[in-house]
Amino acid sequence: MRILQMGNIKKYIHVVMLLGKWILLGGLIGVVVGTTTAFLLETNDYLGKVREGNGWLIGLLPLGGIALGYMYMKFGTSMINNTLHDAAELNNLVIDAVHGTKTVLRRMGPIVYLGTFLTVVLGGSTGREGAAVQMGGSVAETVNRWFKLKADTKIMLMSGISAGFGAAFGTPITGAVFGMEMAALGKLKFEAVVPCLVASFAGHYVTENGWGVKHEHFTIQTLPDHSMLTFAKIILAAVIFGILSVSYCQLRHGIQRISERMFKKNHMKRAFVGGLIIVAFTLFAGSQDYNGRGLPMLEQSFKEDVPPYAFLAKLVFTAVTLGTGFVGGEAIPLFFMGATLGNALHAIMGLPLAFLAALGLIAVFCGGANTPIAAFLLAMELFNGKGMEYFFIACIVSYIVSGHHGLWPAQTMYEPKSRLYNVTNGEPIGRIEKRKK
Structure with a gap:
């Protein structure tokens, strides 16, 4: 004993x-x-x-x-x-x-x-x-x-x-x-x-x-009323946001593959050409709204209308920047794409502007990062728990819609999102993408 x-x-x-x-x-x-x-x-x-x-x-x-x-x-x-x-x-x-x-x-x-x-x-x-x-x-x-x-x-x-x-x-x-x-x-x-x-x-x-560093804060002024129509709109919007996340990931990885093949993985040549393309895009856009983090327009998307093509411009700018060898984070650009797309959709879908911008911000990040739990918690912390039922649905739908795609090909799949594909336990999503092609 x-x-x-x-x-x-x-x-x-x-x-x-x-x-x-x-x-x-x-x-x-x-x-x-x-x-x-x-x-x-x-x-x-x-x-x-x-x-x-x-x-x-x-x-x-x-x-x-x-x-x-x-x-x-x-x-x-x-x-x-x-x-x-x-x-x-x-x-x-x-x-x-x-x-x-x-x-x-x-x-x-x-x-x-x-x-x-x-x-x-x-x-x-x-x-x-x-x-x-x-x-x-x-x-x-x-x-x-x-x-x-x-x-x-x-x-x-x-x-x-x-x-x-x-x-x-x-x-x-x-x-x-x-x-x-x-x-x-x-x-x-x-x-x-x-x-x-x-x-x-x-x-x-x-x-x-x-160190006294202050973070950005976004505010949702109004939430939509609970109804079957509202939830249907949320699901539809989440599908659109999920498709946007896939589009960005595929373009960004495609540019990386092509540039590495063209320049035989010479990072200096890749980034030089990528820099030239971004300069040309900036001159064509006539502003630097899509360079850097783009925080002013991201914040604006919660308050008033922004150009309806802003999400697409940011998608292209970021995909070229990172796909040709420059470095930095992808979460803020995804936030930008999602929020500005939500801003563009609010008049069509009849949902509050700031709410739909917030929904897009979270859902596009969720679809790209493949982290539905973290994305839902992010919504709770960023928006003080407002509209938690809507964000939960949006995260789940966007996660499913994004399929076996994502920002990081090294992510491994332990539970397939769809039974349409045979996924080996622990297989990287990059390998799954190649096999599907």
Whole structure:
């Protein structure tokens, strides 16, 4: 009896020590990532204002592409265990590391920061949260190496992702779930919930309260009345938003495949040509509304009408920017596309403008990221819980409509969205897309 009691005591001690370790390491990752994310957000905002005040900088984007390409080709690759680990794979490398097939390069964070700054100041169409997530992975890998936590590598990387997302958007609950949901569709590693939660909240707190960084806020003034017609409209709108997310992902990946094949994966040449195309598009548009994050028009879409083609212009600008080798986040561009499309649809569908813009923002992100739980929580945190039943439906519908497509081909499929395709457990969606073609 005493032996059994001693065995139970040892188990309890082991659990307490394990939780303590995860809390400590999750907090450490959150603090470091929160600090680096605060630097990222503040610097990006400053560089964005510099670009807006100096429109001529867009003309330097092709040269910036050469510099960025050189940086990734010179410093962004490493051969580990006879496998190429390329920082230019961005979030895909982080996802592969979570699955244990590759390793996040510790220098990936600084490289993507410099690349994002260069892209932003010269007018590439991109966001910034991608750099925060990759820095989170880089910091987590560094902590993992320092403390020799080989058995907990996946959990630490998820914590880094959570910290980066929670700090970048000021949404700690969403960040915690996003870190667990991003890598695989249909599977959540709940073992990581404690370090992911701690890392996300620590990153958010350090960014917002420690460094005083303020995040963007969007307001829904009016919600539609409950009725069968309203829910039917929500479903229809979510289908449209899901199709938009697929369109962006396919175009962005298509441009990447074509440019890599044409220039034999020479990042310098790819980005130079991509920069020339963006300059030409900017001159054709007659404004820089679709360069950078496009935050002014995104905010405008919640208050008044914006050009009905704005979502399409942003789709093309961002797909070319990222598809030709420039770097940055894709969440804010997806927010822009969804919100401006919702803005364009509100008069046709008879739903409140700000509400439909918010619905598009969430649904397009959900369809692209393939993270329905995180997307729903994001809606709750961004819009203070308003219209939760509508957002829940929109997330589910958009997730299903987007099919086996997404922003990151390295995402694995553990539960197929459709029985029309035979999906091997753990198969990357990039491979599924190729097979369907």
